[in-house]
Amino acid sequence: MTKIEISVEELRDLDKKHFFHPTSPLQQQQEQGAAFVFTEGKGIYLHDITGKRVIDGMSSLWNVNVGHGREELGKVAMEQMSKLAFSSSFATFSNEPAIRLAAKLAQIAPGDLSATFFTSGGSEANDTAYKLVRHYWLLKGQSERKKIISRTKSYHGVSMGATSATGLKAFRDFTSSLAPDFLYVDHFSSESLRALIEAEGPETIAAFIAEPVQGAGGVHVAPENYFKEVQEICDDYDILFITDEVITGFGRTGRYFAMEHYGVSPDMMCFAKGVTSGYAQLGGVMISEKIYKEFTQLSVGTLLHGYTYSGHPMACAVALKNLEIIEQEHLIENAEKRGQELLAGLEWTQKERKIIGKVKGLGLMCGIEIVKDKQTGEGFETPLSPSIVTEAAKQGLICRSVVLDGQDIVVFSPPLSITKEEIANLIHILNESIRVVETSALQNHLSNI
Structure with missing residues (x-):
């Protein structure tokens, strides 16, 4: 059977019309289309139909433990x-x-x-x-x-x-x-x-x-x-x-x-x-x-x-x-070692950025709380974690936002096969993404005083 070639635009239109997405903002999908249309995965990376490569910092849904493309x-x-x-x-x-x-x-x-x-x-x-x-x-x-x-x-x-x-x-x-x-x-x-x-x-x-x-x-x-x-x-x-x-x-x-x-x-x-x-x-x-x-x-x-x-x-x-x-491949041992490095990297980011509160995690399963005031733990009126996730995706990192039950948290769960160098790259992208959102948020806060 011959595969019929289809353009990116046609795929996005078909997605809007026929793919009822789970756990997704449906109006956003209809207005903006799919955030990514993935075509390939290798190790900790995913490639979309436009050629963009991103770190899968969530193992997709906490589950691609051995990495993509095995x-x-x-x-x-x-x-x-x-x-x-x-x-x-x-x-x-x-x-x-x-x-x-x-x-x-x-x-x-x-x-x-x-x-x-x-x-x-x-x-x-x-x-x-x-x-x-x-x-x-x-x-x-x-x-x-x-x-x-x-x-x-x-x-x-x-x-x-x-x-x-x-x-x-x-x-x-x-x-x-x-x-x-x-x-x-x-x-x-x-x-x-x-x-x-x-x-x-x-x-x-x-x-x-x-x-x-x-x-x-x-x-x-x-x-x-x-x-x-x-x-x-x-x-x-x-x-x-x-x-x-x-x-x-x-x-x-x-x-x-x-x-x-x-x-x-x-x-x-x-x-x-x-x-x-x-x-x-x-x-x-x-x-x-x-x-x-x-x-x-x-x-x-x-x-x-x-x-x-x-x-x-x-x-x-x-x-x-x-x-x-x-x-x-000793991936359980790797998860323990790389998890310690991920946690340390997040703690370093916490010191660098004004809006990071608590850092927490176990193994390759970590999260950071987003706050307006580190001393009191007071959050922003409008949660910032969704903006951080969006900015991180632009810069090449997929992570996840949790805003349920009054929380404002960014979470990470990369494949167990991740390397020390890849952890460092993840932290670099995250820090830069938070810097962008933090700068905008603090400027807005000051302008409203």
Whole structure:
């Protein structure tokens, strides 16, 4: 089949007319068109249709852990698709890549997480976790245990259950009807968790879910001992503890899984994104050996939950190769080292620029707060992080703005393959981008006094 040549303008027009973009300002897309039309990626870089090259400072959506353009992943996908592209996992049917990946995950996961329920992505993984914990309590004869507690500033996805669990209010306000029995506690307070459990009644709580580091909510790293306290509380009240490692898993924070930093082992763990580095759609929920045994012993008949692409052979084959690359190229160790350099670079930028408040992060997952007053932490009336992101893109760096729940934060999450020199270049572009926005903002501020 001959490929029909199409101009940049024609592509942009088709994009406006036919591509309903996710998580995008739709009016802006219609007025200005796509910010980038990417055509190629290599390492930490993306190239758009005009020839512009930018640093992918977000690993696209926190997920291209091994970097762009890994031909070995494409080769594995082609080989698996040529042999067995798809087969169902329903009715106990199975395939070798799914079996091997489930075994590999059991080997590398924290604690006694030993069995995996595969999904197509992170939102499905979260919804699956909520359904499984509620079904678990039904099997145990405790049907009143159905409430799920999550944290403020949390993000767990956009399917109905995942949206309802998300602590960022703007996502919940998007729909007129949320799923019931979701509750929220302060994201840094274990005391508030215990107080809510007591107020609601422990016998009504099915599970507590938390991201080890809150990503889309602004890169919030929990206080020391927070998760140990949380696990103790869950144990005290016989409540299941779920960790959402969709963003933080597979080396992002300098450990295979971020909960390893805290010495805590959950009952269930959601994952996606970095398991394939975005080269194929895959996610899942890992379950502890104890709970999996109870499921198999107590279940009667068919488990009525599953997705068409659960255990997709090609996606699982890509995941296995992706994990091999992460290990062979020591990308987890690199994430820890480069993460320290990124944090140091951001702290240097903080000293150089007047509008940077707190700097925070863990591994290659960092953020900076934008403030008008460093002493008080007071922010600008109109958030500046979107302008910084726009200016950075002009200068060759993709990063992300978080303005939800009154925040004004710029976040970064580059591929784990990034080098020391590339970190330095990222910091240089960022500093210059903030300088441009800062100069304009301060001039406007002075003119209004």
